[in-house]
Amino acid sequence: MLSPIELRSDNAAGAAPELLAALTDANSGGAMAYGGDAFTERLQQVAQEVFEHPDAAVFPVGSGTAANALGLSALCPPWGSIVCHETSHIYVNECGAGSLFTGGGVIRGIRGDGFQLHPDDVRRHLDSVNWGDPHHSQPSVLSLTCPTDFGTVYRPAEVSALAAVAREGSLRTHLDGARLANALVANDCTPAALTCGAGIEMLSLGAIKNGAVSTDAIVSFDPAVNEQLTYRLKRSGHVASKMRFQSVQLIAYLTDGLWLRLAERANAAMKVLSDGLRSLGLEFVAEPQANMLFVHVGDEVAQRMADECALHFYTMGNGVVRLVTSFHTTETEAHEAVRRIASVAG
Numbered sequence: 001m002l003s004p005i006e007l008r009s010d011n012a013a014g015a016a017p018e019l020l021a022a023l024t025d026a027n028s029g030g031a032m033a034y035g036g037d038a039f040t041e042r043l044q045q046v047a048q049e050v051f052e053h054p055d056a057a058v059f060p061v062g063s064g065t066a067a068n069a070l071g072l073s074a075l076c077p078p079w080g081s082i083v084c085h086e087t088s089h090i091y092v093n094e095c096g097a098g099s100l101f102t103g104g105g106v107i108r109g110i111r112g113d114g115f116q117l118h119p120d121d122v123r124r125h126l127d128s129v130n131w132g133d134p135h136h137s138q139p140s141v142l143s144l145t146c147p148t149d150f151g152t153v154y155r156p157a158e159v160s161a162l163a164a165v166a167r168e169g170s171l172r173t174h175l176d177g178a179r180l181a182n183a184l185v186a187n188d189c190t191p192a193a194l195t196c197g198a199g200i201e202m203l204s205l206g207a208i209k210n211g212a213v214s215t216d217a218i219v220s221f222d223p224a225v226n227e228q229l230t231y232r233l234k235r236s237g238h239v240a241s242k243m244r245f246q247s248v249q250l251i252a253y254l255t256d257g258l259w260l261r262l263a264e265r266a267n268a269a270m271k272v273l274s275d276g277l278r279s280l281g282l283e284f285v286a287e288p289q290a291n292m293l294f295v296h297v298g299d300e301v302a303q304r305m306a307d308e309c310a311l312h313f314y315t316m317g318n319g320v321v322r323l324v325t326s327f328h329t330t331e332t333e334a335h336e337a338v339r340r341i342a343s344v345a346g
């Protein structure tokens with residue numbers, strides 16, 4: 001019998017052993033509750049060093065949706081709109097959380113080739129708005145997702161160019177970095193280069209998909225916003241009493257490049273998988289640049305992959321399947337997945 005290969009989601013992977021060890025480290029003795037502990041204090045310094053920004057402040061939260069919605073609520077007024085790509089998670093997959101927490105702000109998904117926004121897309125949208133007209137939501141935030149929901153990756157220069165357009169229109173800038181480590185590895189750049197150094201003012205820092213236990217974070221680079229976030233988080237139930245267990249994981253995650261090493265494994269496994277599937281002549285929806293691949297296999301092959309190959313994956317309709325690698329996926333598994341797909345796709 002074939003052993004199953006997990007390719008549904010990096011959310012389906014377990015926890016990284018290093019982060020489980022960090023949890024144990026934080027488990028001796030008592031500590032001040034609600035973020036008053038030494039780990040949470042240290043986390044702020046670690047983030048300031050990693051992002052090379054003296055005002056970086058980290059707010060641990062329990063999910064990527066919480067990081068996005070609560071972070072955006074501090075940037076967008078109730079009458080504002082958050083401009084993002086039409087495929088972005090905040091627009092398609094968060095059940096209006098951004099609108100709820102902004103108190104009525106609109107999430108505006110707009111088109112952009114290759115699952116990414118380009119400066120002209122944003123300019124065109126901003127030009128189409130009735131500025132100052134109280135009958136219309138006022139664009140207030142530009143939110144980018146990197147890697148995108150289709151596994152492509154913005155380059156630092158592309159983020160800078162988009163942030164410049166946002167500044168021209170007085171929009172704040174937000175990055176959904178649910179898989180930020182995978183994007184940094186793909187870009188081979190520093191964390192600052194793709195975020196605050198490129199004009200991003202707030203970031204959802206994903207860690208769960210890359211090995212953490214129920215801990216993502218908001219990273220904000222603006223002291224005025226940092227202050228109000230504290231209250232917004234508390235009102236939404238996101239100030240964990242035992243925050244030390246979130247903070248200790250984030251410290252370990254960001255220290256000595258652990259987050260990048262974990263993401264390197266995911267991206268390397270994806271490279272093996274995508275090179276193999278390309279050599280079978282399969283067509284990709286987008287070129288995978290991090291750890292997600294959407295590939296046309298046809299409905300019949302997709303069914304056989306599920307029934308005969310012990311592969312776990314998502315079907316997206318129209319014969320497209322989604323394959324995602326994680327820190328846990330080995331290159332051996334990726335080769336084996338290609339071999340199994342070849343056996344039914346030939």
Ligand SMILES: Cc1ncc(COP(=O)(O)O)c(C=O)c1O
Binds near residue numbers: 063064065148178208
């Ligand atoms: C790009 C992106 N942003 C945000 C999220 C939200 O994360 P969560 O499911 O933890 O709320 C996801 C989850 O898949 C995601 O893919």
